[in-house]
Amino acid sequence: MRYLETRKARIEIVPMIDIMFFLLVFFVMAMLKMIPNSGIATQLPHSSTAVEVPHPKVLVSLLKDGSIMIDGKPGTLPDLSHQLASGDAVQTAVTIASDQGTSVQNLMAVMDACRTVGVTQIALAAKVQH
Template sequence: MRSWNEPVKNKAHIELIPMIDVMMFLLVFFVLISLNVIPSQGMKTQLPGAASAQQLKPQQHAIVTLGTDNRLELDGQPVTPETLVNRLKAQQENGQKTAIVLNSDKSVPVERLIAVMDSLRQGGFTAISIATRKL
């Protein structure tokens, strides 16, 4: 009796090592973003601390950031002190009040903080809060 050698057929299989590599990269990026290691938009500030700091209630608010070197931002976008009130009024929806959160670096002089608060009040904004970190 004669026999022929038939080629052995390999079964299809999934390579696990490349899939594990991709999953590890996804996990690393998720962890870095969760821990705020990857910087977010806007300028970096060191908030002053307060023992009585409270969490803000969810509402429509705008974040005004005062940084060193006379930098000023509205929701992460650079703005000049002269156009700040006009941009805030343009953001308001149908007369709805906008709460303003002043996010000031602790090295910013108090005089500059008061000047920005004063211009906001003269512009008709009365709900102004100063951001702090909890001690």
């Protein structure tokens, strides 16, 4: 008589959860490939004695026309000073990525804006030339 008993239908949840996690990972990976990388095209000066420095807390890009980008966003020297003064300036590491055709005066203006608020860790970005 055991063969004639009706059995309750069971829905297995574990395989369904596995499939949902797989789909989630698949779509996350697909979306990461769709996000465009953004940045500014600059030609860094070359140096044969450049060394690797730690990752900066603030990256300042100095373009040929004298404009600056603070962590990828357009800004001015007062904006840079204000942003650096709002944090712990002594512990802040600033890297200046200056375009090859930038004048030294513009570079000095950015360095002065950093040092005025108390930043002591300033590095200049360069391409290593072998």
